[in-house]
Amino acid sequence: MQLRKKFICSYLLLATASVGAHESTELSAVEVRARAENLEGIAAAGSEGVVSSQRLAAVPILRPGEALEMVPGLIVTQHAGDGKANQYFLRGFNLDHGTDFATFVGGVPVNMPTHAHGQGYTDLNFLIPELVDRIAFRKGPYFAEEGDFASAGAAHIDYFRRMDASLAQITLGEKGYARSLLAGSPEVGGGNLLYGLELFHNDGPWAVPENYRKFSGVLRYSQGTRNDGFSLTGMAYRGQWTSTDQIAQRAIDSGLVGRFGTLDPTTGGETSRFSLSGEWAKRWASAQTKANVWWLKSSLDLWSNFQYCLNDYARSGTCDTGDQFKQGERRQAGGFALSHTVFDRWGAFEVENRIGLQGRIDRLYPVGLYATAGRQTVGTVREDRVTQRSLGFWAQNETRWTSWFRSIHGLRADAYDFDIDASLASNSGRASDQMVTPKLALIWGPWQKTELYLNYGHGFHSNDARGTTITVDPADGTTPVQRVKPLVRTRGYEIGLRSEPLPGWRSTVSLWQLDAASELLFVGDAGTTEASRPSRRRGVEWTNLYVLADWLAIDADLAWSHARFRDHNPVVGDHIPGAVTTTANIGLTLDHLGPWFGALRLRYFGPRPLVEDDSVRSRASALTNLRVGYKIDQRTQLALDVYNLFDRQANDIEYWYDSQLRGETAASFDRHVHPTEPRTLRLTLSHRF
Template sequence: MTELSTVEVRSRIENLEGIASAGSEGVVSGLRLSTVPVLRPGEALEMVPGLIVTQHAGDGKANQYFLRGFNLDHGTDFATSIGGVPVNMPTHAHGQGYTDLNFLIPELVDRIAYRKGPYFAEEGDFSSAGAAHIDYVRRLDAGLAQVTLGRNGYARSLLAGSPQLAEGNLLYALELFHNDGPWQVDEHYRKLNGILRYSRGSRDDGWSVTGMAYRGRWVSTDQIPQRAVDRGQIDRFGSLDDSAGGRTHRYSLSGEWARRGEDAQTRATFWGLASGLDLWSNFSYCTNGCPPGDQFKQAERRKAGGFSVSHELFGRLGGFEVINAIGLQGRIDRLSPVGLYQTEARETLATVREDHVTQRSLGLWLQNETKWTSWFRSIQGLRADAYDFTVDSDNPANSGKADDAIVTPKLSLIFGPWRKTELYLNYGHGFHSNDARGSTITVDPATGTPFDANGNPVRRVQPLVRTRGSELGLRSEILPGWQSTVALWQLEAASELLFVGDAGTTEASRPSRRYGVEWTNLYTLSDWLAVDADFSWSHARFRDSAPEGDHIPGAVTTTANVGLTLDRLGPWFGSVRWRYFGPRPLVEDNSVRSRASSLTNLRVGYRLSPRLMLALDVYNLFDSKANDIEYWYESQLAGEGAPVADRHLHPTEPRSGRLTLQYRF
């Protein structure tokens, strides 16, 4: 195993002085990620300052994400890609923007480039709160064979390498995974995951072709009502439906090409994927009587493809240095079908609705960056997006076509650097798309009338919803080795997306406003010790008046993530991380709030030889009795005469350890 330098081990934030266009923009290297004990693959995104990753059901399902006062549900308003392939799924069976990162292999990550806010012309749908672009390495320093074992049936093996082939490198990886978890009903999560990439050159001047394949299946312990735990009816880790769970697959093929010249940079990405999901859930239990109960299945089969091309020209205009850029992005998704079904013990009883959907989008963006003086530059951009939906529903009343277009301006003013300090002013408009089925609906699928079961009228949603944000940021190296950023931000949305507990989905709601502050730090104190610390605070409210109140359910106010990394202590190395997830309102009048959680994870490692390493990860070190997620909604247990409003929770996993043996060849 090649010994890395201290700077590499500390994995300092990439120097973005003179490059970044916002204080909340950054890059996390794969080496920095490798020092972090990760419970689930999606938690790699917690290296994005202020972002919290949790789970409210089985680990085979997409995570829950929280950022900047948003309960992002499973990915709405935060755009994610891996190897140039978008992860967010529009018009998804379970939730708009569904972002399943279970196919991510953290050991292969080269970097995570992140941005926050709608200020970037090349960022489109789902990126109003932020975006993260994850890229895998093109070449490993050495082959990797790794086995990890833990409690509750945890077993993971990984084989990866990158032999030279012709004039390029062939990266391969195969991951096998099984876990039962701490749940009284074994999760029995099985995963088969692989990647094959051939590349030549670099990210900026070269090309690659990447194939990825993932299959998973699991039994799910979903969120449970607090009253059932208080009565002793079930344990905190128990289940009220032992047949909930799912199975999923995702196969993708993509190509990336880049050419760097003296005065130009050209990039192109093309991708295609086939994916599917069968997800059985039961969030309200017995409102339909037990049996059959309230279990339902959300399912889809998807084929999608898209492209992204851009061209930058570097030159001078009127004595000023300028960079002019133009880009075009396109995507088409075909779902055949996407449906919702009433089920019992995974057996389908009735079809609530089943649709065949085609969704197309095309985005054009233009951007100019001008360096006016040695200490001032500006970036002005304009983006135009057009969407087209075709819905063929099993109920003709809900079939139809819809289209929409939106133009979103962007502006960034950057002052500095002065003594390794830059100041940023950002303003921009963004958007998120809504589920295509919501844009053509006229009758409730369950009632068959223009009214739902509660007598509320069925309303179509706007296909594209505008957002608007602004930010004041500061980036500085306060002391040698201490890099710090501060961002004051605000974001408004014309329509909020909220989680609906009894359906397990999201729906369009009222307009909202959020503002807050983020403070991010990385300090290398010596050649063997580094500290990183991220803190965020936000304020989120609906902008209109309503009798139920103006708080946004699930909008987190405070988060913190602090890490300590040690190395060069002879053969020893390690890290400890503390994460704070603050309380959130669970209802609009703020009368019910979630509890805060505080978790500490630990990694201790020993290099047995230059090629052989042993590491122990301990999660939830102090065995905190916290909850990953909390909701407030009505449910009905067996024996209850009517639905009861209650707190529903999914507990944080108790203290557990995993031992990893890694060999480099």
């Protein structure tokens, strides 16, 4: 297959037929190219797309969660140990660990509601990137099929059903890095049995070795395709690590610790995730039915220390135990999703009517916050038993009015029910909420390989169940705390344009705005709720792919956003802390240079306000990653990945808050940082058999 075809297949950011009901057949690379050049009837928004397995295979990925950086405008970082969920940024949001961006793997949701550490916690460390078939993404609350956490966007990651060949791979790197992978998909009983087994260890550049050890496994049996067939998938993951959390800048400046040092060598975590899921799809001449059912069991024990001695001094006037705390939970969850699509004609108009039903239940026994010292529990702040249920119904109509104009109308209704049995009786109770969210898309074109999109829609995210029944601060049992609404509404608008201005150059532009009624959230570090203000974010995204030759392609994703609180406060300020303004992800990919291949990528992560009055801002960072590969033969290749090629001393994350170091007489507000890893080399040997 020529590289031009491969690139166009790999960069399916402009060819989105595989999202939703439009995907009626499995396309070959040549067919994908043809559909990419004929955009009619494919996408519902300019910011909708698909990233293929070839796209992922072409770029160096430092952490599994960075697979989501292939979604234009999305930045993935880390503020603690690599075993913890990543930090995500998109469209002016500091998404924390996943709130407002919904993620699914193999039909199983990754976001965890009412999580011990953060609402919508999205831990992708179980992901095996080499097994990813595609990432279908959508941005904005314009899609009836997407529910909780999807206001900023959603990504559906799916594994292969069949691999072209079995894969044995080993990667070695600096600082104790070792990773091995064995995967394949033999034919069994008229279908394919996909398997993948990953073993991993890494110490990282930290003064206290991370000693991150993990096991990940996938087993999937499938027959047919994702549109006319079935699959049964099991996934397993277990990890444990020692964490170097963000550090007060003054501790580094004074020489108390080095840049990669720690102020608490016992922080870290242990986690596990096991899931089973089944997917079934049937395509008839004029209809499509899909069903999905899933179950998961997960656990987390996370020890952190962000303020060092602040609370300990306040309690006892000394720093005997410090401010370490543990967030822990044991969870079982299950759910389903059903959809039915009818392809019909209403008079002279082609129509597509879709309905769907989704449900989920989470049981946490328990979910808690504990005071600890050296990972030993010294007190319980709160420990709850929580049951959370949700049910969503959606309907959508797509009508093609003319050869150049179509519309998509959708309506979604969601109902939530929370039952909390708290360790403090006054914080126990039940809560419920419902929300109806309309959706609309108008699409014109294509004309001269150009299509225009106009989108409008309402969305929502759920709040932590514990915040819906809380009445007093669990730390002292007396201070009144205001409850939060279970569901928070969002409203979005978008104008999108996708075009092929020159042969081989595909480009999309999206202008968007997103309003949130409130940014209420549950602060897991304190066990209380924190009320924030209504907000407005707007911005522009520009995504490009230019295939210059059969051996060379350039891609560039550029994004700018403006985020402010809507209730103007001249005293406090209107900036939203952590809201990134500018991002860029630019890549150069080469292949068919004899046995050589490679990639060069630049990621720019712009400055963010750290406080509401914008008096303190984070520093920008620009990181470059390089891959150089050599094909030993048709089945064996060697690749060298160099991360942070120019060894920039940047920060993955920056915060502004108060803390107190051991020996200090008072607390100080300061910049708290988690450094980007220095230049890192990893060598991978891959063999297909």
